[in-house]
Amino acid sequence: MSQTIEIGKLTDIPKLGSRVVKTNQGDIAIFRTAEDEVFAMHDKCPHKQGALSQGIVHNNTVTCPLHNWVIGLDDGEAKGHDKGCVKTFEAKLEGGNVILVLDK
Amino acid sequence: MKEKLVVIGNGMAGMRTVEELLKIAPDKYDITVFGAEPYGNYNRIMLSPVLTGEKTIEQIMINDLDWYKDNNITLHAGIDKKVVKIDRRNRIVFAEDGTEESYTRLLLATGSNPFIIPLPGHELNGVIAFRDISDVDLMLDAAKNKTHAVVIGGGLLGLEAANGLMLQGMDVTIIHNLDVLMNRQLDGPSAKLLQTELESRGLKFKMSANTTKITSDNEGNVAGIAFDDGVELKADIVVMAVGIRPNIDLAKSAGIHSERGIVVNDTMQTFDPRVYAIGECVQHRGELFGLVAPIWDQAKVCSNHLAGYGIANYRSVATATKLKVTGCDLFSAGDFEGDEDTDDIVFQDPKRGVYKKIVIREDKIIGAVLYGDTVDGSWYFSMMKDGVNVKDIRNTLLFGQVHLGDSGHGEANAAANLPDSAEVCGCNGVCKGDIVKAINEENLYTLEEVRAVTKASASCGSCTGLVEQILVATAGGDYNPTETEKPLCACTTSSHDNVRDAITSQKLKSFSEVSEYLDFMKSEGCHVCRPAINYYLLAAWPGEYEDDMRSRFTNERMHANIQKDNTYTVVPRMLGGMTTPEDLRVIADTADKYEVPMVKVTGGQRIDLVGVSKDNLIPMWKDLTDAGMVSGHAYGKSLRTVKTCIGSQFCRFGTQDSTGLGVRIEEMTWASWTPAKFKIAVSGCPRNCAEATIKDFGVVAVDSGWELYVAGNGGMKVRVSDFLVKVTTDDEAMEYVGAFMQIYREKGHHNERTAPWIERVGLTYIKQEIVEDADKRKAFYDRFIESQKYAQVDPWKKRVEGFDKQSFIPMAEV
């Protein structure tokens, strides 16, 4: 079973930025790209749990603030030679509202 | 339909270009490769260690046959797959066995052929070159059941061949026509040291020798070699290593303009614009190539054009050489002979087998030869390529970078002898074994690649020299010397200076204008260029450019340092390290109220509240700013602290009021953004209790005024600051602080502290600009003060008032 939650407006998230949603599954970072796409994943870098929501967002990736791993926003995979993956969630836009889909 | 790219030559240059192309335009071409050798693509450089037995053929494969399949590349490899004809009109190439392929674009990467001296007897069995796997097989075969080897040619290749054959058990004599070995890389004294070392290992030499013929037995095999002085040597094999000639026959037969090599322009195109050429077969602006470093650069440029980006230009840069004979430490670069207009600085210690020579013209290094101790080779080389003015460090130049205060790994030059468990990179905890493994398993060639894979030297960089040595010892030549005018990051080919120049000359006012004007490959940039350009824009257009929070590293966006558990620290400013009981009470109360887990006095003379959760930042700042405190910028590339000692107000030795001046300086400079962090200290007498001589700007009191010092650095590489000037009044000192900070703000590269910056631009330059020229100094100072008008806003207060509120609170709780 999945649960669909409206968490706010697209404009609540800065372009090329991120906001955190607190859930019972832990903090989830919601990203907004330059093209106004939204992505969601655990706010925990696969390396040493850095807060990805605090990273710099560029071309569908985010750079972790702690040790500069670059994580793909769509698949949660570490890029380049780093290896690791963070759990992603479905996020989408409905008329300017951001919808997050959580597994129950 | 995809376009068709055909590559002739399955060697290092051709495949490197294909690799680069796949990285940036993986779907543009159907790629077909012809190779006259029956293998995948291997690391030719490593044939030397294969010959010595340190490596196997499998270990030196760069791309095996599966790689071609995985990347949908058609490979025609084999002796009969040698391309023999190019029909340019119909755009078809033909191989010896009749295989044909048509192309939209063609890449010639046919390498070169070893030169064989046409001596009588040169066609006998047992006369071998040293170029490919089949040559190495022949030599290894000979070593199994034959005794005497003669190597003609005392250059790099000849010595590596001789060393290999000797280690395989043969009795080896090297024939050289001059009396200086490796005469293209070494001068007399260093060559002598090398020869002595090699002789002590068992190699024999016949120098200044003129060969007349190779003699044979009755069966057409080599038997010996004769000289014009009557001497005859026994030889079961003769290895010719006397040079290479670009392989241009095919190009010529197709009517492609060639001189000594196939002539290419700056975009690696031949006279037929559909046909590119690269590697040892080309001639670029009159120059031929024989090492991989320039070839890697060519591959980058060529792939960029093949991909259709069309923005890169090849420019040849100096290369450096090292010899791959384990235990012979040798480094050579540039013009090491010099002429009447140059000076040689020479160091010689024959007993230790150390020789160093640096050739200088007009205060710049133009060449270097090092033997026995080559640790500083890459340092000299990078100064040579960057044209660094070495006047100020001339007296210690030969003693190496350690003497400039490198507390790194200066003396540990025997990288090859380090155990695998030795920690090389302290920052990232990388051991030698990890690096060697990564180099071998992932086929790494360059420092950048080793950094990316292992993280070694990726942080503070003080182990860079050591990592380079391990790279050389493991993978052979130093093939990727840092480029001059390095690109700012992988998004662009422009350097820091190109970007800064473009911003000011073209009046570019946003990241997107910069990335558009300079044709960035990634329009949104990355975590390296975005913060850099944000800073450059801020420095260029004070008051006009709006700081882009999304291009700020989290610390600078949150105005607090992120910790390993994602909590933050709060450090209120204490001007000049001065505080009051009231302030301390406020800090204590705040710490109590928010249950701060750690309260610490910092090395910068103020108090750090450590372990604060993101949610508590704004409330804590409110309490602190209400009491009149401001942010300490302990997190920023900005002014950090102005450290002071007690000074003449109380200290029995104090000659000037250091606390008074320190507070004034901090009042003027706080909240200024700089390329990297900036620290100041003021001491009240030469006892220097504020440690002012390892600060970016240091002020030390003497009886008659203040001595001003610049570009000191504590931390990873300790650098004692340089004396700038002595002044008599506080006001003069203030003007110098402002002027120095401003010239650094305008000229320094993002992330480059004043210490490396000054080593790059030279103290002389700084003196010219701000000491000798009072008007310029005043102008720099004025620009500093002007930009401070907009910068001196307390970021904490701004956020307490609601700015960027979103960053500090969750979007939702569900």
Ligand code: SRM
């Ligand atoms: C808090 C403090 C340690 C302390 O408790 O004393 C400190 C803490 C950190 N230092 Fe430092 N440094 C502190 C004084 C120093 C000093 C001493 C000084 O300023 O007199 C030095 C040597 C002097 C110098 O910089 O030349 C120092 C040299 C470094 C370096 C090496 C810089 C270099 O150029 O070699 C780094 C690493 C870097 O910047 O890349 C660093 C980096 C750091 C960072 C920012 C590491 C990081 O990226 O997270 C630490 C942040 C911890 C935090 O969240 O607060 N810290 N650091 C000091 C803060 C001073 C302040 O009041 O602002």
Ligand SMILES: Cc1cc2nc3c(=O)[nH]c(=O)nc-3n(C[C@H](O)[C@H](O)[C@H](O)COP(=O)(O)OP(=O)(O)OC[C@H]3O[C@@H](n4cnc5c(N)ncnc54)[C@H](O)[C@@H]3O)c2cc1C
């Ligand atoms: C033993 C040795 C040690 C070396 N050590 C170093 C070192 O330490 N550092 C350094 O920087 N450089 C070193 N070099 C030089 C370096 O290997 C060369 O600069 C580099 O390999 C040149 O690359 P290339 O692609 O131009 O030529 P190659 O690598 O020679 O590739 C050319 C390929 O094209 C093929 N070919 C030619 N004509 C045709 C045709 N008509 N049809 C099909 N295929 C064809 C050839 O068979 C060959 O495989 C060394 C070279 C050797 C031989």
Ligand code: SF4
């Ligand atoms: S405070 Fe400085 S020295 Fe201490 S652990 Fe952090 S970075 Fe290293």
Ligand code: FES
């Ligand atoms: S925790 Fe993200 S890179 Fe280390």
